[in-house]
Amino acid sequence: xxxxxxxxxxxxxxxxxxxxxxxxLFIARDYTFGTALRMxxxxxxxxxxxxxxxxxxxxxxxxxxxxxxxEGSWSLxxxxxxxxxxxxxxxxxxxxxxxxxxxxxxxxxxxxxxxxRFVEVLLFAIGLTALCVAxxxxxxxxxxxxxxxxx
Amino acid sequence: xxxxxxxxxxxxxxxxxxxxGYCLIGVxxxxxxxxLPGIGPLGTIAILMPITYGVSPVGALIMLxxxxxxxxxxxxxxxILVNLPGETSAVVTCIDGYQMARQGRAGPALAIxxxxxxxxxxxxxxxIALAGPPLxxxxxxxxxxxxxxxxxMGLVAAAVLAQGDMVKSLAMVxxxxxxxxxxxxxxxxxxxxxxxxTELSDGIGFIVVAVGVFAIGEIVGNLGGKEERxxxxxxxxxxxxxxxxxxxxxxxxxxxxxxxxxxxxxPGTGPAIASFASYMLEKKLADDPxxxxxxxxxxxxxxxxxxxxxxxxxxxxxxxxxxxASGVMALMLGALAIQGIQPGPEVxxxxxxxxxxxxxxxxxxxxxxxxxxxxxxxLWVKLLQVPYRLLFPAIxxxxxxxxYSVNNSSFEIYLTALFGIFGFVCMKxxxxxxxxxxxxxxxxxxxxxxxxxMLMSGGDPTVxxxxxxxxxxxxxTVLILLVMVVPAVRARRMEIAD
Numbered sequence: 001x002x003x004x005x006x007x008x009x010x011x012x013x014x015x016x017x018x019x020x021x022x023x024x025l026f027i028a029r030d031y032t033f034g035t036a037l038r039m040x041x042x043x044x045x046x047x048x049x050x051x052x053x054x055x056x057x058x059x060x061x062x063x064x065x066x067x068x069x070x071e072g073s074w075s076l077x078x079x080x081x082x083x084x085x086x087x088x089x090x091x092x093x094x095x096x097x098x099x100x101x102x103x104x105x106x107x108x109x110x111x112x113x114x115x116x117r118f119v120e121v122l123l124f125a126i127g128l129t130a131l132c133v134a135x136x137x138x139x140x141x142x143x144x145x146x147x148x149x150x151x
Numbered sequence: 152x153x154x155x156x157x158x159x160x161x162x163x164x165x166x167x168x169x170x171x172g173y174c175l176i177g178v179x180x181x182x183x184x185x186x187l188p189g190i191g192p193l194g195t196i197a198i199l200m201p202i203t204y205g206v207s208p209v210g211a212l213i214m215l216x217x218x219x220x221x222x223x224x225x226x227x228x229x230x231i232l233v234n235l236p237g238e239t240s241a242v243v244t245c246i247d248g249y250q251m252a253r254q255g256r257a258g259p260a261l262a263i264x265x266x267x268x269x270x271x272x273x274x275x276x277x278x279i280a281l282a283g284p285p286l287x288x289x290x291x292x293x294x295x296x297x298x299x300x301x302x303x304m305g306l307v308a309a310a311v312l313a314q315g316d317m318v319k320s321l322a323m324v325x326x327x328x329x330x331x332x333x334x335x336x337x338x339x340x341x342x343x344x345x346x347x348x349t350e351l352s353d354g355i356g357f358i359v360v361a362v363g364v365f366a367i368g369e370i371v372g373n374l375g376g377k378e379e380r381x382x383x384x385x386x387x388x389x390x391x392x393x394x395x396x397x398x399x400x401x402x403x404x405x406x407x408x409x410x411x412x413x414x415x416x417x418p419g420t421g422p423a424i425a426s427f428a429s430y431m432l433e434k435k436l437a438d439d440p441x442x443x444x445x446x447x448x449x450x451x452x453x454x455x456x457x458x459x460x461x462x463x464x465x466x467x468x469x470x471x472x473x474x475x476a477s478g479v480m481a482l483m484l485g486a487l488a489i490q491g492i493q494p495g496p497e498v499x500x501x502x503x504x505x506x507x508x509x510x511x512x513x514x515x516x517x518x519x520x521x522x523x524x525x526x527x528x529x530l531w532v533k534l535l536q537v538p539y540r541l542l543f544p545a546i547x548x549x550x551x552x553x554x555y556s557v558n559n560s561s562f563e564i565y566l567t568a569l570f571g572i573f574g575f576v577c578m579k580x581x582x583x584x585x586x587x588x589x590x591x592x593x594x595x596x597x598x599x600x601x602x603x604x605m606l607m608s609g610g611d612p613t614v615x616x617x618x619x620x621x622x623x624x625x626x627x628t629v630l631i632l633l634v635m636v637v638p639a640v641r642a643r644r645m646e647i648a649d
Contacts, residue, residue: 009579009580009581010580010581012580013319013580013581013582016576016577016580017322017326020326020329024329024344027344028343028344031341031343032339032341035610036605036610036611036612037605037606037609037610038605038606038610039601039602039605040339041336041338041339041341041343044328044332044598044601045329045332045343045344048325048328048329049329051325052322052325052326052329055318055321055322055325056322058318059318059319059322062318070579070580072375072579073375074375074579075371075372075374075375075575077374078370078371078374078375079371079572079575082367082370082371082374082547082568082571083367083568083569083571083572084568085547086367086547086551086564086565086567086568086571087564087565087568089551089555089564090555090561090562090564090565091561093555093561093564094561101551102548105544105547105548105551106544106545106547106548107544109543109544109547110540110541110543110544112371112374112543113374113539113540113543114374115538115540116540117540120541121540121541121544124541124544125544128544128545128548132548132552136552136556142552142556143559
């Protein structure tokens, strides 16, 4: 495939909209459309889904004509690490407690930076976790166990 | 109703110890994030919103509003001293502000920025107080068709006037509307787009969307670019502007306030547009336009007044019509809804303390900001030395705690992670995220009003053009769309966006 298509901003933008619109329509196929007088739960979603597909087609066409490219990097490192740290936080809040969840979140997300420094971040994570325990758990009284057993 | 009595009442609300405290917290946090590049008012308000649950509605609104206009003050500090816009609205201030700082005139530049902002803030507050009650009066007569058309106009205008690609903005509004209707349908009880997940039956959490897109997505974007080196332009020695500075600044401040107020009530235009327009006007009016870009004080005074007037006037449609004119205002509506207050014209009659208390607090907040920003400038400058590599993990931590504390649910954390990715992808592909938030907030209300209108009219869609007020909104919507299709306007718009 032509590499400029793979990096074509509006082609991807159009495809994204078409995908969202199509998904919206597909899921909404079971919702009653209703009549003009009594609109069913399906009316609004179906209209919106159709609109998105139209917008998507238009933007896709613009992209093919102009060939504008996506600028800058995808910052893949941050794009993977930051959501992953959040997910780990969520899991640890349920199975590990507030302290491990915070430590993992802060330390984990810090590794997303290219200027990551191990010792500095470790100290920072411990300090910030201590601060958050003091403010949110002891101060504001959020009902989170600091540490729970695994399993 | 007399304005004077209402304002006195407002001050009696705003001057309570608690509300003064919330105001101070708000403007302090606002200045803080305004000074720091890489975190904006949208993300901050979204992150801090859960904290306001336990606060009274007035206090919550006062604090969140303080963050918003406080950020406008803080943003100019960074622009002048470091030549980096702390907020997007301060982009224009960099041009002449930084040059002044390099000439050893950072003090007067900061002072004029603060004075201009304060004056504009005062005028903006007065405008809200003057325009609010009559607007709300009119809006009280609105029925469902009027509301539907008004929201349609608001969304279209916001998308069209926003910076960036118009079609993409409109598409984002539609995406936002779709996200908004996830959950149980109020009329039929049907579960829409919930995938059988119980947590989704109440809809996608407002804070999840806002934090995901505006805090997490933003951070990912920031980490992609290289961290810019911050070089300090100059030491701040003397603060006071000379007589000549003052004389030169009066006109620009007045005109900037006017331009800012005008753009302020338009939906979708960010403060950056207002400040840019006022800068261009001053350059045109100047006797010697060549001075601009080389440290002309007019080039600081006008845009700073304009962006603050714009920020204040954005509250007018939100408070009186329940119509958000920008992403931040959508957050404010969300905050009110969480407090159990249905935003709209009734608010002023039912909760006068809310409206007048907020108006009075804005003036007090502006006064606090002058004090915070000028004598304490050294403290804010120090803050700029906090490296982003430590700042963003802290933002992540506060975001996570904020979201988790709403429902104590890990599911919402996972959803936030998803929205973070989605927000970043959208930004990469040139979709502006703010219109999505507007659509998301207005989605359920729009659908409800559409259904009610159709039920009322017996299924006749012409109801939107036979009701005169509604027809006016529809015509305005069509006009806005038509004007934008005119090639010349489109080209000019692209130029400004660049």
